[in-house]
Amino acid sequence: MKWNKFTIETTTQAEDFVSAMLNDLGIEGIEIEDNIPLTEEEQKGMFIDFPPELPEDDGTSRVSFYLEEQEDAKEILRKVMLGLEEQRQFVxxxxxxxxxxxTEDVDWINNWKKFFQSFYIDDILIKPTWEALKEEDKDKFLIEIDPGVSFGTGKHETTQLCIRQLRKYLKKGDRVLDVGCGSGILSIVAMKLGASHVVGTDLDENCMTSTYENMEVNHLPKEMGEFYVGNLIDDVALQEKVGTEVYDIVVANILADVIIPMAPVIPARLKKGGVFITSGIIDFKENEVKEAIEKAGLTVLEINHQGEWVNITAQKN
Structure with missing residues (x-):
């Protein structure tokens, strides 16, 4: 299906008014482009290490909307132009x-799948659910994953660093807490390596669905995992749900700017001798994260690098 895209050249001052007017006309799926810098709070909410570099904000904005090819664009555009003229009176x-x-109707949700193919992390085979298992791989240590709308195929260096550390430190029967579980890949690896129970948390409720679906694909009983939506940093109720001093391993593949404020709450989750495995740390933030982990009372056991990414593994004495 083809779509007609219409873009209104307006101002940042008016973009909310224009968007509301389009919504009143029954137009959905509005797209706004401007050069307003992200605030610190917005950057934290997006969990990004590198804010996008935008041109200088010149006060202009582009508000776009889409109509199906067969829709009566002429009449809708007439109403949009009238709406804009009315708004000129007060903004x-x-x-x-x-x-x-x-533009063509592109299946963005599924088109990316051609870039995710089976691969190995040492002797662990990570396979997308939609790819057939090769005959020669049928006896391999297999993890099947469909990330859906969640983060985590296993291809990223940070995920691979965490998987290798889980392989090294996890013992059969361990209890594991997966902070920022995403698609559930680390939780599933932990279960397949012998963890008796895994608890996971994430800010995105879609991750709960993805994780349980991926557990089912990997023939893991639902009872092996509990997953909650929330922020472990400051959500006291969530901290109580996940428990105190009950985990042999806490794994967190997030970002440096999240790990740093989260570090103080990790020791309370670990048993004595428990291990904290973390990654998502860009190399120039390594020392900052290491200091935060040590300040929280944990002893750093090892630091590993892959590309520009860093893993820090620490222990509760």
């Missing part, structure tokens, strides 16, 4: 011009 809408282009 600067800028040029208010509308340009158009045509």
């Amino acid at each position: 600067d809408v800028g040029a208010g011009t509308i340009s158009s282009s045509q």
Whole structure:
């Protein structure tokens, strides 16, 4: 299916008014482009290490919307132009011009799958659920994953660093806490390595669905895992749910700027002698994260690098 894309040249001051007007006309799926810098709070909420470099904010904004090819674009555009003229009375809408282009209906959710193919992390085979298992791989240590809309195929260096450390430190019967579980790949690896029970947390409720679905694909009983939505850093109720001094291993593959404020709550989750495995740390933040972990009372056992990413493994004495 082809879609007609219409873009209104307006101002950042008016973009919310224009969006509301389009919504009132029954137009959904609005796209806004501007050069307003992200605030510190927005950057924290997005968990990004590198804020996008934008041109200087010149006060302009582009508000786009899409109509199906067969829709009566002429009548809708007439109403949009009238709406813009009405808004000129109380807000600067800028040029208010509308340009158009045509786009194909792309299946973004599934098209990326061609880039995710089976691969090995040492002797562990990570296979997407939609790919057939080769005959020669049928006796391999297998993890099947469908990330869905969650993070985690296992290909990223940070995930591989964590998997190798789980392989090294996890003992049969261990209890594991997976902070920022994403697609559940680390939880599933832990279960297949012999963990008796895994608890996971994530800010995104979609991750709960992905994790349970991936457990089912890997023939793991649902009872082996409990997964909660929430922020372990400051959610006291969540901290109580996951428990105190009950985990042999806590694994967190997140980002340096999350690990640092989270470090103080990790020791309380670990048993004495328990191990904290973490990654998602860009190399120039290694010392900052290491200091936060040590300040929390944990002893660093080892630091590993893969590309520009770092794993820090520490222990509760």
